[in-house]
Amino acid sequence: MILFYSSASPYARKVRMVAVEAGLDNLIELVVINPRDAESGLREHNPLSRVPALVTDDDVALFDSRVIVEYLDHANPGRKLIPPPGPARWETLVRGALGDGLMDASVPRRQEMARPKNEQSPDFLERMRLDTARTLNKLETITDALRTVDIGSIAVAAALGYLDYRFPDDRWRENRPKLANWLEGFSTRRSWRETLPE
Ligand SMILES: N[C@@H](CCC(=O)N[C@@H](CS)C(=O)NCC(=O)O)C(=O)O
Numbered sequence: 001m002i003l004f005y006s007s008a009s010p011y012a013r014k015v016r017m018v019a020v021e022a023g024l025d026n027l028i029e030l031v032v033i034n035p036r037d038a039e040s041g042l043r044e045h046n047p048l049s050r051v052p053a054l055v056t057d058d059d060v061a062l063f064d065s066r067v068i069v070e071y072l073d074h075a076n077p078g079r080k081l082i083p084p085p086g087p088a089r090w091e092t093l094v095r096g097a098l099g100d101g102l103m104d105a106s107v108p109r110r111q112e113m114a115r116p117k118n119e120q121s122p123d124f125l126e127r128m129r130l131d132t133a134r135t136l137n138k139l140e141t142i143t144d145a146l147r148t149v150d151i152g153s154i155a156v157a158a159a160l161g162y163l164d165y166r167f168p169d170d171r172w173r174e175n176r177p178k179l180a181n182w183l184e185g186f187s188t189r190r191s192w193r194e195t196l197p198e
Contacts, residue, residue, distance in 0.1 A: 001027055001028045001029065001054055001055065001056055001057055002028070002029045002031055002054070002055040003015065003016070003019075003028050003029070003030055003031065003052060003053075003054050003068075004031050004033050004040070004041070004042050004045065004046075004051050004052065004053045004054075004055075005030060005031070005032060005033070005051045005052045006032060006033060006034060006035060006051050007032060007197050007198045008162075008165065008166075008197045009035075009051050009052065010103045010106070010107070010158045010159055010161065010162035011051070011052055011064065011065040011100075011103060011158075012051050012052035012065070013158040013161060013162070013195050013197070014065055014069065014099070014100075014154055014155050014158040015052045015054070015065050015068045015069060015072070016030075016052075016191075016194075016195045017154045017157065017158060017191040017192065017195050018068075018069050018072050018073065018081060018151065018154055018191075019072055020190055020191035020194060020195070021081060021149060021154065021189075021191050022072050022073060022075070022076035022077075022078065022081060023076070023077060023078055024072055024075060024076065025194075028054075033051065035049050035050055035051045036049070045061035045063075046061060046063045048063065048064075050063065050064065052064075052065050052068055053068075054068045054071065054072075056071070065100075066096075066100070069081070069082070069151055070082065073151070081149070081150045081151045081154065082150065082151050083150070091145070091152075092148075092150050092151060092152040093151070093152070094152070095142065095145060095146065095150075095151075095152025095153065095155070095156060096151045096152045096154075096155040096156075097155075098135055098138060098139060098152075098155075098156060099152070099154075099155025099156035099157075099158060099159040100155055100159070101131075101135060102132060102135050102136075102156070102159035102160075102162075102163070103155075103158070103159050103162060105128045105131045105132045105135070106128070106132060106159070106162055106163060106166065106167065107162075108124075108128065109124075109125060109128035109129065109132075109167075110166045110167075112124055112125055112128075113125065129170075132163070132170075132172075136172050136176055136179065137176070139156060139176075139179050140176040140178050140179045143178040143179055143181070143182040146182050146186075147182070149189070153186065154191070157183060157186045157187075157192060158195075160172070160179075160183050161192070161196070161197070162197075165197045
């Protein structure tokens with residue numbers, strides 16, 4: 001399998017963490033690219049030109065990150081990271097949606113901030129900042145559930161890692177001691193250490 005990714009992408013990091021936790025990382029060739037580079041080869045596989053994109057051994061292109069995660073967990077020989085249909089699955093997927101949603105707010109926020117100051121939308125930036133703060137407050141109340149390593153906790157960890165990487169001035173740990181403590185524990189895992197943005 002070939003995984004196209006960029007080191008800074010939190011969606012790609014989530015997939016790489018899943019690969020490690022599922023014990024499949026040694027079967028995946030990592031190809032680091034810039035998704036905006038037309039010569040990278042990504043667009044032949046993903047017309048959306050986004051990372052992550054996985055090309056299976058049968059030459060099937062899979063995207064986006066949720067689809068890749070489902071594929072990898074199907075191949076996962078160990079304990080599944082997505083529970084079977086039932087309450088545990090819905091709850092786990094919702095925790096994953098909180099993590100993905102944090103990425104969905106933070107990645108465009110970062111892109112907006114990279115534009116010239118006079119072209120930035122203060123309203124948009126404030127809305128993304130508030131959505132992020134509200135989601136972090138929710139996560140602070142569910143850290144017990146995050147102690148299970150599954151697609152919920154992995155997505156949240158990848159999203160928090162992105163906040164630390166791109167928005168260190170947000171100081172999200174302030175007033176969120178449980179979440180900060182939870183991430184400190186999670187960050188000892190090999191899946192976290194080996195996927196840090198460069
Ligand atoms: N929903 C997608 C989001 C993927 C995504 O937006 N990736 C960003 C990198 S963080 C990307 O490739 N952007 C390319 C671009 O903006 O041109 C997923 O879960 O995979």
